Amino acid sequence: MYMLLFLSKCHNLRGALHRTYLGEWLPIENLHHLHTFAGTFVSVEIVWHSFWHIMRWGVGGDIEFLWRHRTGVTGLISLICTPFIAYPMMFQRLKKSIPYERRKAMHYLSAVWGLSIMFHAPATNIFWVMGACVFLYLGDWLVGYFVGTFYCPTLMMTPLGESAVEIVFEHPRGFVNHGGNYVYLCLPWLGKAEWHAFSLYAHPTLENHSSVCVAKLGDWTGALHRAVPMPTAKPGWVYGPHPSPFSGATQAESMVCVASGIGITPTLGTVKFLAGSRRVNVVWMCRQPDLIEYFLRTVSFDDKAWTLIYYTGQRKLVISEEQFIQNPRILLLRGRPDLRQLILDIMHACETGGDLPRATLDKAREMYRETFRCGATQKFEALMERLQLTYSNKDLFRSALHCTMMAAHDLGKDVDEVDKVTLEGFARFVRDTSKVRGLLNARELESVFSRYDLSRDGFLSKERHFERRCSLGRCSLDGEQEKAAKLKRMVSLLVSGNAIVRDTERDYGNWQILYCGGTAAVVKTVKEMHDELGVGVSIESFDW
Template sequence: MTSRKPQPSPPSPSSYKHIASSWTPTIRYKALKLSQVICAVYILIMTFRYYPRGLIDPSAPLGEWRIVDVWNPSNTEAGVIQLNGDPYGQKRAVVAKDRASLIFLAISRISAFTLYPPMFLIFMTKCKATINFLMRTPLSLFMVDDQHELHSFCGKYIAFDVWVHTLFHCLRWGIQGNIDLLWTNITGLSGLIVVLATPLITFPMFINPLRLAMSYEVRKGLHYLFYLFAIGMCFHNKTSAFPNGGFNQVVLGFCIVYYTLDSLYVMIFMTEMIETTVFNVLPSGVQMTMAVSDHFQKTYAQGGYGYVCLPWVSKYQWHAFSLFEHPTDPNLRQVFMMKVQGGDWTNSVHEQLQRNTVRPVWISGPFVSPYNNALDFDNTICVASGIGITPALSVIRAHRESRRINLIWTCRDVAMLEFFSDHLYLNNDDGWILIFYTGKEPLSPAIENANSNVILIKRRPDLHRIVPNIIYGIESGKGVPEIRQPSEKVKAKEFLADKLEDLEEMLLSEDEIVEELTMLAHEKGFLLSNLVAEDDTDEGKGLLEVVKEHFSSTPPVKHIQQDTSHNNTGPYQRRKSQRVRQVSNIRRNSMMDTGYCPSEEHEGADEFVRNLNKRLVLSTWGLLYCGGSKPVENTLRQISKEYNIALHPESFAW
């Protein structure tokens, strides 16, 4: 008797749902594309209606469509018509007397009218003052988060579409023997200027070999040919053609004037000179610290980005950098200028600063960035590559009191890693700080063996594993960052408090005391920044003052649990106290392992997250990315789609 092979169990309904969701098409910029469809339908209707409301000759035989000048046959022979019979109006080169010409004309006119929404948006997405204002209104609920990404999308569409438009006009004129319309007619000549200018404007921006081959000044100068593009489009057709065209002068005229006014406003009212700036030079780049005006601080209190000009390097180059706040002085803003291979400007800055300088710099901004979407979530996972850490630092500082901010940072530069680790930047007790070091130089033992929620792993991150593990650990209570080795942390604080008294008796300088405490913290397996209370770093105090106040007031171990619930009585503090008590209860009841690490394998974590309520639970989680790596961004898009978690990427190329 033959034994039957066991049949595999059928997939669960959740598996089918997961597979189906991965194949669901995602349409980006739906409103933009819908508006393009409406424009295309409109011009098809206006083209193929009978004259005078359309272009079709009403005197043509039944079933035969043609577009001719019904008032002047000589115009028809020349390939043009006088729209609306206006003798002073523009002669439009839209004659079509056969089926092929009608098809070519239809394609040309559709391609022309689908250009209107992208042309409007390509200007509006760079009206930075307007965007800053709108982001403070309810209209922000309907705005695209990454304005630069939308700008780039529209630019690529325009770069392709103008050639489609030109090609099918030229094919039609060639069939008719009127190819000279390309340079003898104002419509053809203005279109020729536009189509020749478009590659110069767009190709150096999105074709990487061209981008790398050109200097910044050349690329930026060519990009300003968009003024020529807009002016050429204004002459391409006149308002006398309305409603069968003639929108260019209105749409492009408005865009170019409004964009210019917005840029002037930014230049006059949102740009300031910083007289004295502090530079910290690292092997990988330069950190710039500057005291900004009250107006600058009020414009955007936390984060965002700004354009920086160092006139003693180049008066004509303004480069965009993420802004983040000084950990102990909220009046200071900082940027980190990464020394990039092939980056002439950043290399020049690094070279100039080998000699100390206090020369002035100019800063324009601050402007809203996609990282400001952290407000929309109770729990955020910031993913950063290299210098992409800087906007994440702003998020941590701005929201650590009210939200749980987690960080996954991939870094290969040891100097940058140790700089941000040692200067209170990664001070965030309520979120996981996972640092994936991919460099070759040795690291400080304190960073490698930290007894805290700051964990260093020497490999590349597996985001498909880590993201659900973070959510699983926090939502299940089995891996909340607050409980990672708390007793070791308290002991380290007490040890440093004792040492602080000894160091003060030795009459050392402030820098020497901080350096000694940092080294002692390293010996205990901690970063000094991770031992200093986050509440103490918000009052504009010096680093030593913060350290002194905290360690001199560190309570004994036996009182820590008693005092936890007697902090400030604000809403978040009450929630935080409840969370601490909840964590304590979980530890007592289940004897959980406090060595939970999101980078390790946790069986069932991904399925646990998939089964969470999308509307009530997963909607409170958000993914933010900054780093410029397309493979990482694509991976995060897959994760976002798989678990139904919102993703907001930020680009370096503002």
């Protein structure tokens, strides 16, 4: 156990061995659970061991051994260090009350702890046994510090509403993203000594680029979000990549990737690398609309597998209908699923070539109509609601004025300054801010523009016109016969199955469930499925 504490955290050695034949025999991609188990065991054993030694020395009148003998001194050092190293990582109350940076700093006392254990019992071989592990760990750290850490002069940072910040970087020389990896990120302008782990995924559109998505959860991530109110580029350091539990996804022919919130990021890497040769089904539960809007806009999901997105937020989504038409197996639903039943339904549908249960498809169709079959004004109001979470009405009006000037230049007009928004500028503003192709067509743009043009002079002249107004009308088809026909064709592809009879006795050995997130109920469900059905399960969570 003592040896596992250090060997399990030799990140660079793990990465090198994972890509060798030895990876077939050892779970090198997922050793953190061994580290936590060994840490819990050793933290209890140290106290138990020390108690009986101190008791024996006290009863025998040799208590001075604690400060006069090498065994006593080294044992006392280890005993004192143990609570600082282990307890803040073990107990939830301490994890919540002590910032991660301080807990991480205390965890590095393990180097002192390891050295004291080496010299604890000179009559044994513990010096060589523990020494080999400690110095291997220190050597691995030095390799990572001087060879595995890369300086990135340009980290392209984009805030995703109030939820997260996406960070994109070009691969430095020697950096290789093998898929299913994570990296440590240091932003020196936030803290030169702070390193944080994030799942890594290949950028959907930029070659030789990778991305991490930083959710706004703690002090450091909150500071990052405040420092990046607008898209910007700043320098930083990247340490890695290192194999994660998602690295073992290649072991299964078919898989269900389950994610909650920002946990979708390792799934994106799996989709990118394996969708061409495996069936990568996705179940994503998310309440942050910005994340759903961004990833639906930038990521192409596997069209041979099912992608079910369960939205639990309140704001209306501003997304394109195009991807849903091109890939009918992408379903958007409200609420939370019966996860166990849903996973079984997906497995059955993939193995039989059939559909998901009608109840699931009906819920998806209802959400489809709510999202895409409402009026033009409601779509624009949803866009404004999203934008006003980040920008003031004054900022939005200035952006619309800029779009008006750019539209005038596109039409060949020589304009240096404008103080009113034209229809052409309004159309460009909607296109640029929504980043959704075809959110409003030409007729819809005219309708919305006229609704906000209270003076009826063909211009918007004050930022108050950008205040979101309650829609008076209810959802309508707006006469979009072509889109209705496409919807009908899409639904006909989906809604054809009846209730499915599930055989839980079948062999699920060729399936794997991968989960990334911190929801205890989800972890419990997938572990129960592993125990009862024999399906492979891998869990990734940076709950440190």
